[in-house]
Amino acid sequence: MTAPDLGGAPTAISVDSALSCVDIHKSFGGAKAVNGATFSVPKGSITALIGPNGAGKTTVVNILSGSLSSDSGRVMMGDTDITALPSYQRARLGLIRTFQLSRELGGLTVFENLMVAAKVQPGESLMNVYLRPGLVRQAEKESRERAASILEQYGLYDLRDNWARELSGGQKRLLEISRAVMAEPSLLLLDEPMAGVNPALIDRIGGHIHELKAAGVTVLMVEHNLGVVEKICDHVIVLAEGRTLATGLMSELRENTDVVRAYLGGVLDGRVDR
Amino acid sequence: MSPLVYYLFTLAFFVFAYCILGWGLNLQFGHGGILNFAYIGFVAIGAYVTGALSLGKPSGGQSYIFGFSLPFPVGLILGGLAACVFALLVSVLTFRRLRTDYLAMVLISLSLVLYDFINNFVPLFGGADGLTNVPEPFADALGLDTNTFVPFFAGVSLLVALLMWWVMSRITNSPFGRTLRASRDDDEATAALGKNVFKFRLISMLIGSFYAGVGGGLIVEFAGAFNTSAWLPGETFLIFAAVIVGGVGNNKGMILGALIVPVLFTQLPKFIPDIPGHPGLILNIAAMAIGVLLMLVLWFRPQGVIPEKKRLSKLPPLSERHRSTGAISAQLTTEETL
């Protein structure tokens, strides 16, 4: 299949983008998972990354976060080229991601899951542990307070001392998002944050994503539920067969419905028009 | 001294030594998730280096390197550091490239290679004969004889063990330990939070190997001799069994593991007289019993006899939390009025 030029398909990176990628390719064995994806995520936006199953969304997220290296192409954060950086260094720059299948740190408590994510941790250096215990204690105290209020905000406070592995699926989702928030992201990649979550919780997570935007965080989220996308996202990137099919404002995409539907079939069918 | 008391002090020594070995492996495996199947190799390096540094110049057909007659704590510390250096080489070569399961295979082969090398390369540590007549620390200075040295050195080992317990508990209770356990549970997710997982694993490998080396050093100074029959690569599983029985990631449980597994199953049987006509049968039965015990624990209590303890947040209940922070309670009342 060759993707048509929808007019909106980007070739250049806009200046006020928080994150962008250019001509990303990735194959697994012979199969091309990503085949020239190019897009940018506007600063301060909530951008949706949509497309059919197997379109390469998760692979793109993995490449953006550095969990996976691409075969070719570049990843930029603002105007910094981060293509060569390992994932932990990208995270330190403020690029934090969640996973499609929750990746709770099961042998830690819920509270510890958040504490691990704290950005400033002098106690991770053993030198400080032995020689500057006061400094370590002070930083821990500040992180505890932050973790406590995030847990409260996400309704996990009462579960703080449970093993993370013992949480329900929905609770694990909330834990994963709150842990990402604890890491003080400037840019948040969410891979299907609402998958397998009940409708009430979907609204709640949507609310949290809005709060993050209000706090200045740029969000890129993979989402299949177009109702949710319409409600909370302002920008959309459509990925199909590893290629960027269209990008733009949600309203622009709606005008392109016919074309998009033709290429995405069942995924968008009957939902965009709602 | 009665043989029984002598024997109890000997057992006590081995409990302390195995605690140290167990804490080291627990840091690597229990907290760090590194399946170090070459652990006994690091113990051996510590033992050989400590022994060869404490011995004088080789004489009477013996051959080994060093021979510096170093006094007690110095040889021991250098033995620990030697194990560290070896760990650094191994980690730098393997950690970045290998997943933990492949790493385990590489390490197990490495311990076999190391074993054959030391066994056959006589100039290094005396080959199969190993080191003998390693001086007993302080024995000359304090005028200790065979009877008094054993309780004395058991006491010394207790002090060393207490010190190493303190050092280890600081590590495992620190944010360093927490991040290390996070990387054990999910290295990719931990890296995605900005943690250099390689660094945490490397440090846990180095410190754990130091413990292995010091444990080995204590054993050679206690026994006065060390050779390849003392560290068959299978012994690694003995220490693993002790960690798993005592509880993964649990330093206190380790004491129980050190008591039950190595002492009960390998040291104790050495003192039981052989069954006439079946030399070595008792030891083989003990080895089988360890295997059975390991399987039973994995089956019935996979978290170990004393499971990893939950590190509680010690945060107040939600209601109290609100009472203490005025701003939030004010916000709550406005919400209630709405």
Ligand SMILES: Nc1ncnc2c1ncn2[C@@H]1O[C@H](COP(=O)(O)OP(=O)(O)OP(=O)(O)O)[C@@H](O)[C@H]1O
């Ligand atoms: N590790 C891997 N090894 C081999 N193939 C892979 C791997 N990861 C992804 N793929 C393949 O790459 C393609 C894209 O997968 P990806 O997970 O990125 O899709 P997706 O858009 O996230 O799909 P979904 O909506 O179902 O989550 C699929 O065909 C998949 O089979």
Ligand SMILES: [Mg+2]
């Ligand atoms: Mg996916």
